[in-house]
Amino acid sequence: MRRESWLPAAPESAPQARALVRDAAGELRLDGTTTWDLMLATTEAVANAIEHGRPCDARGIFLRVESQGDEICVEVQDCGGCFPISAPTRKPESQGGRGMPLIAAIMDRLEILPDTGRTRVRFEKRVAAA
Numbered sequence: 001m002r003r004e005s006w007l008p009a010a011p012e013s014a015p016q017a018r019a020l021v022r023d024a025a026g027e028l029r030l031d032g033t034t035t036w037d038l039m040l041a042t043t044e045a046v047a048n049a050i051e052h053g054r055p056c057d058a059r060g061i062f063l064r065v066e067s068q069g070d071e072i073c074v075e076v077q078d079c080g081g082c083f084p085i086s087a088p089t090r091k092p093e094s095q096g097g098r099g100m101p102l103i104a105a106i107m108d109r110l111e112i113l114p115d116t117g118r119t120r121v122r123f124e125k126r127v128a129a130a
Contacts, residue, residue, distance in 0.1 A: 001027055002066040007046070009055035009078070017046045017063050021074065024065045028072065030127055037106045038074060038125060044099035045076040045121045053078030053119055067127075071108070075122040081114070 003024050007013035018039045025035040042063070049061045056062065056079040064075040103123055104110045113120040 002064070004062070004064045006056075006059040006062055008060045009050050009053075010060075011047075011050065013050065013061060014043050014046050017042050017076075020063060021065055024067075024072070028067055028127065030072070034072075034125060034127055038072065041103045041107055041123055042074050042076070044103050045074070045123070048099050048121065049076050049078035049080075049119070053080030055079065056118075070128070071124045071126050073122065073124045075120055077118055077120045079118050081117060081119060 001024060003020055005016070005020055007016055021038050021042045022035060025038060030038075046061060046063070053061070056077070062075075062077040064073075064077075066073050100110070100112070100121075103121075107123040108126050109124040111120075111122045113122060
């Protein structure tokens, strides 16, 4: 199973991303907790791409969900380079900065893959065979 989509670099993309992940999880017959964790991690990654990244021209932000053996993998890509050491934010002081640690806590693997002019955030969750 593999699903891909380009989403606008705007807040309304978060529910679209969650729906894509929810549909993929349903197709794989994942349990509710695993589905919720995947949707939450995806929301955080998409929010970071919107706030800290840049859209890939008119296409926006790229989202891929795929199953590989006993894992489901989600990748979010923007074209803003990689996270700076101190990422600028529009949030009030002491709010924010918890997305990546949250993803790391609920997923089995998290990678932030800098590339020339792009950032790919990829995370995986091991799942039981359906």
